[in-house]
Amino acid sequence: MIETTLNDAPRSQTSLAYEAIRNDIIAGVHLPGKKLKIQDLAEELKVATGAVREALSRLVPEQWVISRDQRGFSVAPLSMEDLRDLTDLRCEIEAIALRRSVAHGDVDWEVRILAAAHRLRAMPQPEPQLRDGVSIADWVTRHAEFHAALVSACDSRRLLALHGQLYEQSERYRILSAFGEGKRDVADEHQKIADYALARDADNLVATMTEHIRLTTELIIAAN
Known part of the structure; x- marks a missing residue:
């Protein structure tokens, strides 16, 4: 929960509302299709209704x-057609950035x-039947940090921004699928990706990352 004071500038409140609503959508707190009532969100986030309205407009x-x-x-809303389209674009952008x-x-x-990679490896991936909000949030953060680190030497600010946006849209699908990714060794996949990056083997790095992303998509689709 985000708290603000009455002395906060409107722009600051808008930014706080934007981040809170966006993060709750990614985490599945606000489910696909849910009506977002401005007054309710303003009371929940302790910000002005105008700040919420502007934040929602920015999210459109x-x-x-x-x-x-x-x-x-x-x-x-979410759809499997959108997920396939998102996956195709993400793989292309990921390849360029890597x-x-x-x-x-x-x-x-x-x-x-x-x-x-070390921080991610030290935190086991949450199991659907043992789902816990805190542990999932922690793992999701470490997972995002790993993928961000891999492309962090990319020399294009715009490309990195697009990469981050596509990654977060993909995470929304995976989180809402309760990590139902079937039988796979995700830790081993991540280790291979890290090894190829450190070996400066761009071809195998891109191929392994593409396989990693597409497998996640296939398992999500199979589970829905």
């Missing part, structure tokens, strides 16, 4: 929220990958 072009005339705002990182990465980049 990013495809987290949809707006319909006379019907207000609601959480963007190749640029391999080309421009230095020792600091390698350290970031090693550290992120």
Whole structure:
């Protein structure tokens, strides 16, 4: 829960509301299709209704929220067709970002990958039947840090922003599927990805990452 004071500037409240609503959509707190009532959100987040309205408007072009005339705002729906389209685009962007990182990465980049891989490996992936909000949130954070570290040497700010947006949209599908990813050794997949990155083997890195992403999509589709 985000708390603000009455002295917060409107822009600051808008940013707080934006982050809170967006994070709750990614985490599945606000489910697909849910109507987002401005007054209720303002009371929950302790911000002005105008800040919530502006935050929701910012989330529309990013495809987290949809707006319909006379019907207000609601959480963007999910579909398997959209997931396939998202996966195809993500794989293409991931390949470009990874190749640029391999080309421009230095020792600091390698350290970031090693550290992120170690932190992720030290935290077992949550099982659907043992689902716990805190442990899932922690694992999701470590997982995001690992994928971000891999492309962190990419020399394009816009490409990194697009990469991050596509990653978060993909996470929304995976989280709402309760990590139902079947029988796979995710830790081993992550280790192979890290090894290829550190070996500067761009071809195998891209191929392994693509397989990793597409397998997740296939398992999500199979579970729905």
